[in-house]
Amino acid sequence: MNTTLHISxxxxxxxxxxxxxxxxxxxxxxxxxxGKCSAGCPMAAHMDVLPNQVIRLAQLGMREQLLAARSIWIxxxxxxxxxxxxxxxxxxxxxxALRQTVLRGGNRADHLEIRELTPEARGALPPIAMISALxxxxx
Amino acid sequence: MMGNENKPMKLIxxxxxxxxxxxxxxxxxxxxxxxxxxxxxxxxxxxxCCGTVHALSSDNIMNRVAPVTNLIRVKEAQAxxxxxxxxMCYNTLKRANIEVKKRADVLETINDFLSLEETKYAGxxxxxxxxxxxxxxxxxxxxxxxxxKPLEGLRVACYYGCLLVRPKEVAFDDTExxxxxxxxxxxxGATPVPFPMKTECCGAYHTVDKPEIIxxxxxxxxxxANEEQADxxxxxxxxxxxxxxxxxxxxxxxxxxxxxLPVLYFTQLMALAFGCDDSALRFDxxxxxxxxxxxARGLA
Numbered sequence: 001m002n003t004t005l006h007i008s009x010x011x012x013x014x015x016x017x018x019x020x021x022x023x024x025x026x027x028x029x030x031x032x033x034x035g036k037c038s039a040g041c042p043m044a045a046h047m048d049v050l051p052n053q054v055i056r057l058a059q060l061g062m063r064e065q066l067l068a069a070r071s072i073w074i075x076x077x078x079x080x081x082x083x084x085x086x087x088x089x090x091x092x093x094x095x096x097a098l099r100q101t102v103l104r105g106g107n108r109a110d111h112l113e114i115r116e117l118t119p120e121a122r123g124a125l126p127p128i129a130m131i132s133a134l135x136x137x138x139x
Numbered sequence: 140m141m142g143n144e145n146k147p148m149k150l151i152x153x154x155x156x157x158x159x160x161x162x163x164x165x166x167x168x169x170x171x172x173x174x175x176x177x178x179x180x181x182x183x184x185x186x187x188c189c190g191t192v193h194a195l196s197s198d199n200i201m202n203r204v205a206p207v208t209n210l211i212r213v214k215e216a217q218a219x220x221x222x223x224x225x226x227m228c229y230n231t232l233k234r235a236n237i238e239v240k241k242r243a244d245v246l247e248t249i250n251d252f253l254s255l256e257e258t259k260y261a262g263x264x265x266x267x268x269x270x271x272x273x274x275x276x277x278x279x280x281x282x283x284x285x286x287x288k289p290l291e292g293l294r295v296a297c298y299y300g301c302l303l304v305r306p307k308e309v310a311f312d313d314t315e316x317x318x319x320x321x322x323x324x325x326x327x328g329a330t331p332v333p334f335p336m337k338t339e340c341c342g343a344y345h346t347v348d349k350p351e352i353i354x355x356x357x358x359x360x361x362x363x364a365n366e367e368q369a370d371x372x373x374x375x376x377x378x379x380x381x382x383x384x385x386x387x388x389x390x391x392x393x394x395x396x397x398x399x400l401p402v403l404y405f406t407q408l409m410a411l412a413f414g415c416d417d418s419a420l421r422f423d424x425x426x427x428x429x430x431x432x433x434x435a436r437g438l439a
Contacts, residue, residue: 025197042340046352078340079305083314096195127156128227128378132191133344
C-alpha cells in the first residue's frame with residue numbers, strides 16, 4: 001500500500017473513529033504504539049498493515065486505507081495481541097469492528113466465495129471451519 | 140470424587156457438530172475413556188450448533204442466541220453444569236455465558252427473542268471443559284490409577300492453540316504456558332516434550348479459502364514439535380486437528396524438509412492407556428496414521 005499519509009486534525013473527530021470505538025468497545029487513543037501486538041501476531045507475515053499500524057490509522061480516521069487493507073481479513077481473532085497488550089486494548093475487537101464496517105456497508109461485501117470451492121473441498125472441511133469462516137467474512 | 144461401584148457419576152456432555160462428523164474419534168474416545176473413569180456421560184438432548192466463534196463486536200447479540208439456547212437445554216436436563224471437549228465449542232459457550240451473566244440487558248433481549256422457549260435462561264449453568272473436569276473433579280492421581288497400559292517412552296507435544304487459553308476469563312490454565320495437558324499425559328505414563336509453539340494459532344478458518352496460510356502455520360508448529368523429537372502432537376480442537384493433520388501435505392510442498400507427525404486428541408491417549416479397544420480410537424479417521432508410531436513404542 002501507499003505509505004505516505006496526509007494527516008489532518010479534521011479527521012480526529014470523524015464519525016468513522018467514533019463508530020470503530022463503539023462497535024469494538026475500545027478507546028483507540030489508549031494505544032501508545034509499543035508494537036507488542038505486531039511482534040506476537042502469528043498472522044503478521046501475511047498482513048499488509050501490521051496490527052499496531054492499524055490502530056494508528058484508526059486513531060487518525062484513515063477510513064479508506066483501513067477498509068481496503070488485506071490485514072483486516074487475515075486476522076483470525078486468536079487474541080494473542082489482546083492477552084499481551086500492556087494497555088489492555090482489545091486489538092482483535094478493533095479488527096472485528098473494521099470487518100463489520102465493511103460488511104454492514106450497505107452493498108453486500110462478503111469476503112468469502114463459498115461457491116468457488118468444489119463440492120469435494122467443501123465436504124472435506126469440518127463444520128466448525130465452514131461456519132466460523134462464514135460468520136467472520138460474510139454478512 | 141469418583142463414583143462408587145454402584146452409582147457412576149453422571150455428566151451432561153455437549154459434543155458439537157464436528158464431533159459427529161470429521162472428529163468422531165474425539166467423540167468415541169471421550170465417551171469410552173469417561174466410562175473407564177466411572178463417569179456416565181449423557182449427551183445433551185436437542186443440542187444445537189454453538190455458533191463456533193464469539194462475535195467480538197459489542198452490539199452483536201444475535202450471535203449469542205445459539206450458545207444460550209444450549210444453556211437452556213442444560214437446564215431442561217435438570218443440570219447446573221455440563222462438559223464439552225471441543226475447544227471452539229467450549230470458548231463460544233463459555234464466553235456467551237460470561238457475557239449474559241455480566242449484562243442483564245443482553246440476557247433479557249435474548250430471553251425475549253426466545254420467547255417460545257418454556258425455560259428462561261438466568262445465568263445458572265456452568266460450562267466445563269473436560270480437561271478441567273479431569274483435573275479438578277477426578278484428579279490426575281486418581282486418573283493414573285485407571286491406567287492399564289502406561290504410555291511409556293511416548294514423547295508427546297501438547298498443543299493448546301488459542302481457544303483453551305484466550306481470553307483470560309475463559310482460560311483454566313496459564314495463558315502463555317499452560318501445563319494441564321502435560322500433567323494429564325504424565326499421569327498416563329507418557330513424556331511431555333517442551334513445546335514453544337503450544338499456544339500459537341494454527342490459522343483456524345483460513346483453511347477454507349487460504350490454505351497457504353495453514354501450510355505455513357502447520358510447517359512452523361509441527362516443525363517445532365519435530366525439533367523436540369516428539370512422537371506425536373495432542374490437541375483438544377477439531378479445527379486445529381484438521382489443520383495440523385490434513386494440511387501436512389501442503390506443509391511438505393512448502394518445505395521439503397517437513398516431517399510428517401501424527402496428531403491425536405488427548406482423549407485418544409486416555410482411551411489407549413485405559414485399554415479401550417480400536418472402536419474407541421478410530422485411527423482410520425486420521426490423515427497421518429498414528430499406528431506405526433504407536434507400534435514402534437509397543438503401544439499398538
